[in-house]
Amino acid sequence: KMQTDVEVKQEATIPLTLETEILALCNDNPKGISDKSLESAVAGYDVKQRVTAINRLLTMGKLELLKGSSGLIYRIKTPSAVGSISGVDNQEKLVYQIIESAGNKGIWTREIRYKCNLMLTEVNKILKNLESKKIIKAVKSVAAAKRKVYMLYNLQPDRSVTGGAWYSDQDFESEFVEVLNQQCFKFLQQKCENAEKETTLSPTATNASSFASSEEVLEFISKLGISKVTLSPEDIETILNTLIYDGKVQQTVVPVANGESKKLFKALKPLIETTDFARTPCSLCPVFNECQPGGEISPENCLYMDEWMEY
Amino acid sequence: MSSRECLLAYELLQEHYGKIAADVASFLLQNGWQPLRYIALKANLKLDQVRKALCLLIQHKLAKFHVRKRKIVEYAINIENVLSILFHPKFIYTVKLLYGDAAELIVEEALQHGIILMSTAIKNVADRLPDENGSGKIEKAFKDLVQTHFLQREPEVEKNEEEEYIVPIFTQNEADLYRLPTLSEESLKRKRSDDGSDEPKAKRLKSEHETPSVKDDGVYWSVNISRFQQYFRDQSIVASVTQRFGTPCGEIVRAMLRISEVTTPANAQSTQPISSAEIARSLPQKLPMEHVEQHLKLLSNDEDQIVQLFDDSGSGGLYVVNLKNSALALATATVLSYVQQRYGSKACRIFRLLMLKKHLEQKQVEEFAMIPPKEAKGYLYHMLAENMVIMQEVPRTPDHAPARTFYLYSVNIQRLSRILLVKCYKTCTNLMTRHNHLIKTNKRILDKEERITAIKVRVNATLPDADEAQLEEIEEMMTSSERTSLTKHQHCCNKLHTAQNQLLNTIFVLDSYLNALSSA
Numbered sequence: 001k002m003q004t005d006v007e008v009k010q011e012a013t014i015p016l017t018l019e020t021e022i023l024a025l026c027n028d029n030p031k032g033i034s035d036k037s038l039e040s041a042v043a044g045y046d047v048k049q050r051v052t053a054i055n056r057l058l059t060m061g062k063l064e065l066l067k068g069s070s071g072l073i074y075r076i077k078t079p080s081a082v083g084s085i086s087g088v089d090n091q092e093k094l095v096y097q098i099i100e101s102a103g104n105k106g107i108w109t110r111e112i113r114y115k116c117n118l119m120l121t122e123v124n125k126i127l128k129n130l131e132s133k134k135i136i137k138a139v140k141s142v143a144a145a146k147r148k149v150y151m152l153y154n155l156q157p158d159r160s161v162t163g164g165a166w167y168s169d170q171d172f173e174s175e176f177v178e179v180l181n182q183q184c185f186k187f188l189q190q191k192c193e194n195a196e197k198e199t200t201l202s203p204t205a206t207n208a209s210s211f212a213s214s215e216e217v218l219e220f221i222s223k224l225g226i227s228k229v230t231l232s233p234e235d236i237e238t239i240l241n242t243l244i245y246d247g248k249v250q251q252t253v254v255p256v257a258n259g260e261s262k263k264l265f266k267a268l269k270p271l272i273e274t275t276d277f278a279r280t281p282c283s284l285c286p287v288f289n290e291c292q293p294g295g296e297i298s299p300e301n302c303l304y305m306d307e308w309m310e311y
Numbered sequence: 312m313s314s315r316e317c318l319l320a321y322e323l324l325q326e327h328y329g330k331i332a333a334d335v336a337s338f339l340l341q342n343g344w345q346p347l348r349y350i351a352l353k354a355n356l357k358l359d360q361v362r363k364a365l366c367l368l369i370q371h372k373l374a375k376f377h378v379r380k381r382k383i384v385e386y387a388i389n390i391e392n393v394l395s396i397l398f399h400p401k402f403i404y405t406v407k408l409l410y411g412d413a414a415e416l417i418v419e420e421a422l423q424h425g426i427i428l429m430s431t432a433i434k435n436v437a438d439r440l441p442d443e444n445g446s447g448k449i450e451k452a453f454k455d456l457v458q459t460h461f462l463q464r465e466p467e468v469e470k471n472e473e474e475e476y477i478v479p480i481f482t483q484n485e486a487d488l489y490r491l492p493t494l495s496e497e498s499l500k501r502k503r504s505d506d507g508s509d510e511p512k513a514k515r516l517k518s519e520h521e522t523p524s525v526k527d528d529g530v531y532w533s534v535n536i537s538r539f540q541q542y543f544r545d546q547s548i549v550a551s552v553t554q555r556f557g558t559p560c561g562e563i564v565r566a567m568l569r570i571s572e573v574t575t576p577a578n579a580q581s582t583q584p585i586s587s588a589e590i591a592r593s594l595p596q597k598l599p600m601e602h603v604e605q606h607l608k609l610l611s612n613d614e615d616q617i618v619q620l621f622d623d624s625g626s627g628g629l630y631v632v633n634l635k636n637s638a639l640a641l642a643t644a645t646v647l648s649y650v651q652q653r654y655g656s657k658a659c660r661i662f663r664l665l666m667l668k669k670h671l672e673q674k675q676v677e678e679f680a681m682i683p684p685k686e687a688k689g690y691l692y693h694m695l696a697e698n699m700v701i702m703q704e705v706p707r708t709p710d711h712a713p714a715r716t717f718y719l720y721s722v723n724i725q726r727l728s729r730i731l732l733v734k735c736y737k738t739c740t741n742l743m744t745r746h747n748h749l750i751k752t753n754k755r756i757l758d759k760e761e762r763i764t765a766i767k768v769r770v771n772a773t774l775p776d777a778d779e780a781q782l783e784e785i786e787e788m789m790t791s792s793e794r795t796s797l798t799k800h801q802h803c804c805n806k807l808h809t810a811q812n813q814l815l816n817t818i819f820v821l822d823s824y825l826n827a828l829s830s831a
Contacts, residue, residue: 172683181681196557203559203605242681245664246656247647250614271551271615271644276813277731278652282738291741299741300748309803 018045018053023062023076032066032075091118095126099136099150104158106139106149166235179226180239185248187220188212188267211252211264214240240265281308315736317341320393322743327396328367331356335364336373336388344377344385371425372533378478395536397739397815402539406461413440413452418461418534426465426531429453429491457489460538460573464488465531544823545572547816548637551644552610552617559598560606564618566593567632575634578830584621584629615640635827642728642824645817649731650699657682658690662722665700670719691720698730725828732821739814746807753800756793763788 025041026033033041042050054074057063066073098115099107113123127150130136138148139157151157166173188210195201195209214233221227221236243249243265250268253261277283281304282291291297299305317340324333338354339345345353351361365386368374373393376386399422407415416436421427436449456462466481545568553561567590571582591603598606607630610618616636621629643666651659660680665671668679677687694700705717750757766785774781789797 166681174681174683174686177681203602203609207609238681241679242660245660245667245680247659247663269555270648271555271640272648273554274652275645275648275817276815277645277649277735277738277817279813280738280742280810282741283649283734284653288734288737291737293740293744299744302741302745305741305745309806 018042018049019057022053022057022074026063026074026076030076032068032073034068034070035072035074038074091116091122092126092130094118095123096130096135099130100152102149102151104151104155106141106151106157108147108149112150176227177239177242180221180236181242181246183221183224183226184217184236184239185243185246185267187217188243188249188265192267207266211266213262213264217265237263281305313733313736315733315740316390316394319736319740319743320388320390322740323393323396324373326743328364328371331360332364332367335361336368336393339374339386339388340390344379344387346383346385350386376478384478392536394736397811397818398536398539400812401543401815402534405539405542406456410452410455413449414456416440417449417453417456421462421532421534426533429530429532432532454491457491457532460489460535461542462532463535463538464490465533467529540819540823541572543819544634544638545569547641547820548617548632548634551637551641556606556610556613559602560610562594562596563590563603563606563610564632566590566595567618567630569593571632578826580635581619581631581633584631586629590630638820638824638827639724641820643724645820646724646727646731650694654690654694654699657686658694661687661690662694662699665720665722666724670703670721672717672719676720695720699727701726725825728821728824732818732825735814735818735821739811739818742807742811742814746804749800749803749807753796756797756800759789759793760797 021042022038025038039050045053054063058065062077063074064077066075094116095112095118098112102111109123109127112127113120116123118126127136127138131138131150134153136150137153138150141147141149166177191212192210195206198206198209201209214236217240218231218233218236221231240249240251244251247270248268249265252264252266254264256262281302282288285291285302285304287297291299291302293299317337320340321333321337324336334354334356335350338350342353347361347365348358350356350365351358354361356364365374365376368388369376371392372389374386374388376384379385402422403415403419406418413436416439417432420432420435424431433449433453440449453462457464464483466483469480469482545565548568549561549565552564567582567585570585570589570593575582587604587607588600590607591598591600594603607618607620607628611620611630616633617640619631619633619636621631623629647659647663650662654662657680661676661682664676664680668675671679673688673691674684676682676691677684680687682690691700695702700720700722703719703721704711705719706712707715707717763785767782770781770785
């Protein structure tokens with residue numbers, strides 16, 4: 001880069017016109033322009049000049065270089081906030097750019113340090129600085145409790161960082177999930193019972209009307225007003241999935257118009273009540289494996305059995 | 312066969328047939344086929360004792376024998392039959408519900424004798440049921456039991472003149488299994504008149520007895536254990552279908568099972584195909600034909616596949632009850648219920664998740680089950696420590712470094728059924744041990760109570776006009792504290808018995824699943 005800079009100074013006039021031409025080209029193609037089409041558009045200049053001009057534009061931060069599906073792509077860089085902030089030095093600018101490129105997924109300190117090649121203390125100082133100016137913010141990730149990720153201040157963190165509807169601060173709201181789990185089941189159960197009350201229906205019709213779509217469940221849940229955040233049908237489906245794993249709900253897929261299919265859910269009754277084995281104290285005994293007739297722990301002197309027989 | 316089963320078998324045999332029989336059986340269980348003298352030598356028993364014990368066990372179909380190298384007779388134990396002693400009360404109760412008191416007593420006699428002559432059984436029952444005059448009713452009950460295959464005919468000794476064989480050879484025609492001999496009124500009467508001539512059955516195999524030849528001589532009957540198991544299995548299938556799909560579906564499955572009850576072999580995969588019209592005809596409460604068909608369709612769409620569509624040609628189609636799938640579904644439900652009870656509902660969710668998705672990493676488990684990582688880890692490790700889930704390492708590099716290894720969790724229902732069954736056997740042994748212990752500790756009070764009852768009976772018999780004061784005096788021989796400990800003892804015994812009987816349901820479900828697997 002240093003070499004090309006020197007050259008630029010030596011022959012300043014040609015590159016300048018070239019630069020403005022390239023910028024204009026890029027302005028016309030806001031999605032970016034590939035290396036080849038750029039080459040054919042500015043055919044009047046040789047390769048060296050073109051490279052010099054592009055390098056200069058890149059260092060000035062007016063262009064950005066992207067890797068597209070068909071090779072390199074040049075794109076006009078949107079005038080970022082960094083330019084408008086006074087008192088930002090080059091290092092801060094670098095860190096800012098790294099954070100900006102991470103988007104709403106955020107980036108971890110170690111990654112930043114790795115990318116900008118600065119000292120840890122320096123990076124920390126810059127981050128602190130930028131944070132106090134409300135240019136960037138730190139968000140705690142749910143993936144790793146102790147890991148902070150940085151992103152631009154005005155960005156909404158991605159679901160993978162916040163964990164979606166089930167997290168408040170990076171804590172998993174297991175109680176919220178449990179309540180939703182119970183309410184969804186209650187709704188489906190109610191639907192089943194209502195269907196069974198209609199004695200005039202045929203078995204198939206009874207069965208069909210016990211099923212509900214995730215949208216119906218969502219509607220019920222939103223009416224209850226137990227959720228502070230707005231839930232999507234997908235959120236409800238994850239909850240309904242937990243009910244499937246609980247063995248309380250079954251799922252079926254029905255085709256709807258234009259070849260798509262829709263998931264329907266129905267409350268499921270268990271095949272057996274609690275197993276009879278669970279009625280004996282031994283089934284839940286913590287020292288079952290140590291128990292031996294005549295041993296230190298034995299059925300003869302078992303305290304659990306004593307209590308159970310008293311009952 | 313596990314050591315737990317052996318221990319339970321020992322307890323059961325000791326309780327029902329005494330210590331020597333139990334010792335012999337336990338030796339055979341540990342060592343397999345063994346000749347008579349070797350048993351006596353190694354088990355430190357007298358030859359005669361062992362011989363008697365073996366006779367007893369063979370009589371009750373608990374032991375079997377074969378000839379090795381044409382001259383050594385060896386013996387072994389039928390562990391399935393020994394463990395089915397647990398079910399004897401259930402057999403008797405079932406028969407009582409189905410066919411009444413006479414049948415109950417017939418089965419009781421049959422269980423007590425192991426194998427029994429029809430005439431003896433009828434005579435004994437008639438003695439015990441004095442109010443039911445005439446053996447006709449009892450004979451009918453007996454015939455009912457045979458026709459529904461609850462009793463079966465034992466193979467007969469082949470008459471062989473040559474002295475080539477050292478053990479009796481048995482033959483049996485498949486067709487004869489449930490064929491009744493014709494009993495003349497005369498033979499029954501004679502049986503009743505000479506009370507003492509009951510031949511010693513334990514020696515039947517060896518004795519050349521000279522009792523007057525009644526028509527049913529040599530035709531012995533025994534309780535058909537697999538038929539009872541089949542009945543229990545049908546019951547549990549109907550119960551679970553009713554539980555999940557409601558009464559009409561339960562009735563439909565019951566009808567299907569009843570139609571193919573006698574014609575389906577015990578170890579069949581599924582019942583014979585039955586048309587929906589036939590099912591509708593044999594329902595106790597008539598349902599509209601289209602309802603029956605719709606119920607059947609819904610049942611066959613269920614993922615457990617208890618009822619399956621066999622062939623949809625013709626009107627309505629043919630349906631079967633898939634017995635293997637039912638066994639699997641019931642065993643799975645039992646295992647899940649156990650997990651739920653022991654580890655909680657969230658652990659159960661994880662367990663079922665693993666069942667549905669086969670192999671998962673810990674992180675995936677947390678995400679799918681929506682359980683916080685810390686909790687999920689706790690449940691998983693707890694279940695892993697107690698062998699409920701299996702962990703499989705899949706290393707990405709040959710060095711098995713933890714950071715570069717996938718740890719996949721999975722569950723295996725078959726394995727767990729086995730584990731759970733053994734747990735049930737151990738629990739059963741525990742309950743029995745505790746029961747025996749209770750009787751031992753309260754022996755003094757129990758003896759005293761027995762004495763007092765005896766005195767009361769005697770007083771009532773000898774002095775019909777004994778006054779209140781005298782009876783009260785007898786009552787007061789028992790102090791109030793003794794009385795309370797007696798009631799407490801009885802309460803505890805009841806509790807233990809109930810638990811043991813309930814445990815049988817679980818044992819049955821798991822056992823029949825494992826049997827269905829091994830027979831397939």
